Amino acid sequence: MLRSLVRATSALLIREMATTYGKSRLAYLYAIVTPVMGIILMSVVFSLALRSPPLxxxxxxxxxxxxxxxxxxxxxxxxxxGSLKYSRQLLSYPSVTYVDALLARFILTALTQVIIFSVVIGVLVMASQTNSVFRPVEVLAGISAAAVLGLGVGALACALSxxxxxxxxxxxxxxxxxxFISGVLFLHEAVPQPYRAWLEYNPIVHVVGQMRKGFYNSYRGDYVDLTYVYLFALVCLVTGLILLNRYYRDLMENL
Structure with a gap:
């Protein structure tokens, strides 16, 4: 069963890369370079407008x-x-399941985002005096939490949508x-109560705080609770998988 899962997921992963980025390696490189340049440009624009960052x-x-x-x-x-809609033709084969479709898109998307993140951070650190630190464990914890949260929420949204x-x-x-409410452009600690406590129900706030703990020596981020993030993701994932398992055939007829 595990061998069948790996085989089907690998096939879908290769198909995902071919259909999304084309058969050329340059196409995948272009897919990485485009968001990298966009993020760097936005970072430079914001840095010119707001010269004094909170950290x-x-x-x-x-x-x-x-x-x-x-x-x-x-x-x-x-x-x-969008996994089921994207892979609906292949899902008609008995050996391919919705789990394979979810895993294939998760692996490729997560790896692509990690590459983009590494390139952007590397360029920013080399191009300017950031006076930052780098804690690999903290950063990896933030990346993992973000990816798992996306998987859990996406699985539930996949069934419902x-x-x-x-x-x-x-x-x-x-x-x-x-x-705008996830702490991307501001420090969570700068938000007055009771709004600060309300924002902590948003799991992305905790992921952002975790990431910044990996780059700023002075940032404590006492509010960060990755256990909450993983529990939130797990509840969404389990609920989504239960719905997909129970109504999978009915859902396929709606595609």
């Missing part, structure tokens, strides 16, 4: 360490949400303001 001396780094946890979550979540097109529209509307 450190580089607003570009502050912005990047806030944006990337959100971006990793959002990219993984959106890819997982496949069952109802109205939910997909609702979900897109809900996700739009998330970047």
């Amino acid at each position: 450190g001396t580089s607003f570009a780094l502050f912005y990047a360490t806030g944006l990337f946890p959100y971006t990793i979550y959002r990219e993984v979540e959106s890819k997982i949400t 496949t069952a109802s097109p109205l939910f997909e529209q609702f979900w897109n509307a809900v996700n739009r303001p998330l970047v």
Whole structure:
């Protein structure tokens, strides 16, 4: 069973790379370079407008360490949400299941985002005096939490959006303001009470705080609770898988 899962997931992973990025290696490189240049440009623009970041001396780094946890979550979540629709033709084969489709998109998207993150952070550190530190364990914890959160929320959204097109529209509307309430452009500690406590129900806030703990020696981030993030992701993932397992055939008829 494990061998069949690995084989099907690998096949879907190769197909995902071929259809998303084309057969040329340059296409995948272009898919990485494009967001890298966009993020670096936005970082430079914000650094010119706001020269004094809440942490450190580089607003570009502050912005990047806030944006990337959100971006990793959002990219993984959106890819997982559309997994069934994207792989509906292959899912007609008995040897291919919805689990294979979810895993293939999760692995490729997470790896791509890690590469983009590494390139952007490397460029920012080399191009400017950031006066930052680098704690690999803290950073990896933030990346892992963001990716797992995207997987869990995406699995639940996949089941619900496949069952109802109205939910997909609702979900897109809900996700739009998330970047403004997840601590990307501000420090969570700067938010007055009781709003600060309310924002802590947003798991992305904890992921952003965790990432910044990996780059700023003075940042404590006492509010960060990755246990809450993983529990939130686990509840969403289990609920999504239960719905997909129970109504999988019915959902496929809606595609």
